[in-house]
Amino acid sequence: MHAERRCVDKAKAAEAKALRLHHELQVHRIELELQNEELKRAKEAVDAARRDRAQIYRALGHDLAQPLLAQRLFLDALCDSPLNAEQRQLVARLTSCAKALDEISSALTALGAQRLGEPAAQTVALGPLLEDAVDNHLTTATRKGLRIHLVPTEAMVKTEPFQLGWIVRNLIGNAVRYTDSGSVLVGVRRAGNAAWRIEVRDSGIGIDAQHVAKIFDEFYQVGNAERNPDNGFGIGLAVAKRLADSLGLRLDVRTAPGRGSVFSVTIPRLSRRPLATKLVCVA
Secondary structure (H helix, E strand, O other), rough: OOOHHHHHHHHHHHHHHHHHHHHHHHHHHHHHHHHHHHHHHHHHHHHHHHHHHHHHHHHHHHHHHHHHHHHHHHHHHHHHHOHHHHHHHHHHHHHHHHHHHHHHHHHHHHHHHHHHHOOEEEEEEEHHHHHEEEEEEEHHHHHHHOEEEEEEOOOOOEEHHHHHHHHHHHHHHHHHHHHOEEEEEEEEEOOOOEEEEEEEEOOOOOOOHHHHHHOOOOOOOOOOOOOHHOOOOOOOHHHHHHHHHHHEEEEEEEEOOOOOEEEEEEOOOOOOOOOOOOEEEOO
């Protein structure tokens, strides 16, 4: 009889413990659901803030683009006008300031596109993209007496075209800026069996090994301790690296002082169509 009672008591105790544990689990479940809901709302708020900030970046870049374009056209007209030495020096300084504003505006637009979230990949023909990027720097290259050679390509990729185009334009712009004589070569090579490598080669000043690891850092510039705006602000390569990372691309550089630089972007292949080998001089 006592044994049966002990069994009953143990069963009741076990049942009570099970009910207590079940209640605790229910309480924890509700708490977790509440926490998850809070986290969800917080994430939605962060995403909304990120989208708003990205839209602001893009709007600023877009709104600045038109007046900056008009400014460049007016400055081009001034450069072609008869000016005395003092006036030409003033126009040169104004042109440098305009280029600096262009760099900032362009970076804002690119960052806005990157911060909007997952890029919308599209099928992109690299030939027209490279032609547009080269055209963007023809005037500056011509004034410096440089030639830009573009190697035609039929390569196709799948990526976000605006961000890739921005990266290539920045690399070409840097090549023109830091090359005093010679030429800039833009083309595409095979990178193994599964990727293309867009290359921008210049005959410029090159970069010392001690600086190479830092050139993709924000505001880092080689040989511009006085922050001369003629040499930019040191944000272009940092933005290009950020865009490349967001697109899953690899941005590399091979360089040596006095021997020029080769900046490259490696991107998965979409086609196996052969590259043309003829050089087309576009500047």
